[in-house]
Amino acid sequence: MPERFDLYYWPTIQGRGEFPRLVLEAAEADYRDVARLSESEGGGVAAMMRILGGESDRPAPFAPPFLVHGDVVVAQAAEISAYLAERLGLMPSNEADRAWARTIALTAADLVAEAHDTHHPVGTGLYYEDQKPEALRRAGEFRRERMPKFLGWYEAILARGGSDHLVGRSLSYADFGLFQIVEGLRYAFPRRMAVLETRYPRVVALHDRVADHPPIARYLASPRRLRFNEDGIFRRYPELDGD
Ligand SMILES: N[C@@H](CCC(=O)N[C@@H](CS)C(=O)NCC(=O)O)C(=O)O
Incomplete structure (x- = not known):
């Protein structure tokens, strides 16, 4: 297998691509963010669309993100993250913990x-402006019911495990998912998070530990970490937030 991983995702948003990207960055892996390269370097959105459109000799995933590693093509953010974590030392070593880490990562995908x-x-396919009344209702329910349910679930895992990490006693890719969830929720729902964070201290502490993990800290300070914006998954529409 080649050392290098090729990650394909939309070049201007963190979106779902950020989950596998954090695994690559935490391991300081040799990787290319192909759609963010120029066409002269063999990259760009056009290169991504060629694979998605079935114009290459590889399997065509349904949607980005996807990873190409030698002959292997993997899509689905949580599955890519697991594939990378297995190879980059960020997957727990025993089977029960591996299954549990996958469970946590897939639950993060549900939250996303x-x-x-x-x-x-x-x-x-519709504009936000064309579904605003429904968005207001949906966001209200998400803030009231779903955010505490998801964040409380993470908090309970940490409390029961008596560990600084979600799985076992060391950093795994499941922890990066929690980090990115907290980052995204803080961006999209700052008022709600200001209230909820006081209830989930272990979640906040783990977020902070991931942010301080040296390769992640270097990544976050680099231009490779895109800013959140209103084209991604986590969008800041003040009318959808509230405490
Ligand atoms: N379940 C997939 C969802 C993939 C997905 O929805 N990708 C978005 C960008 S975040 C996309 O470009 N979708 C195009 C489409 O669904 O047509 C995952 O977790 O990776």
Whole structure:
């Protein structure tokens, strides 16, 4: 297998691509963010669309993010993250912990889909402005019911495990998912998070530990870390926030 990993994702948003990207960055892996390269370097969105459109000799995933590693093509943010974590020393070593780490990462993917649906509850292909009343209702329910349920679940895992980490006693890729969830929720729902964070101290502490992990800290300070914006999954629409 080649050393290098090729990650494909939309070049201007963190979105779902950020989950596998954090694994690559934490391991300081040799990788290319292909759609963010120029076409003269063999990259760009066009290169991504060629694979998605079935114009290459590789399997065509349904949607980005996807990873190409030698002959292997993997899509689905949580599955890519698991594939990378296995190879980069960020997956727990025993089987029960590996299964549990996957469970946590897939649950993070569910939360991401729900966060997306707060601004696009009716249709992904429609403008936010054309589904605003539904978005207001959906975001209200998400803030009131779903955010505490997800964050409380993470908090309970940490409290029960008596560990600084979600799985076992060391850093795994499951922890990066929690970090990115907290980052995204803070961006999209700052008022709600200001209230909720006081209830979930272990979640906040783990977020901070991931942010301080030296390769992650270097990544976050680098231009490779895109800013959140209103094209991504976590969007700051003040009317959708509240305490
Ligand atoms: N379940 C997939 C969802 C992939 C997905 O929805 N990708 C978005 C960007 S974040 C996309 O470009 N979708 C295009 C489409 O669904 O047509 C994952 O977790 O990776």
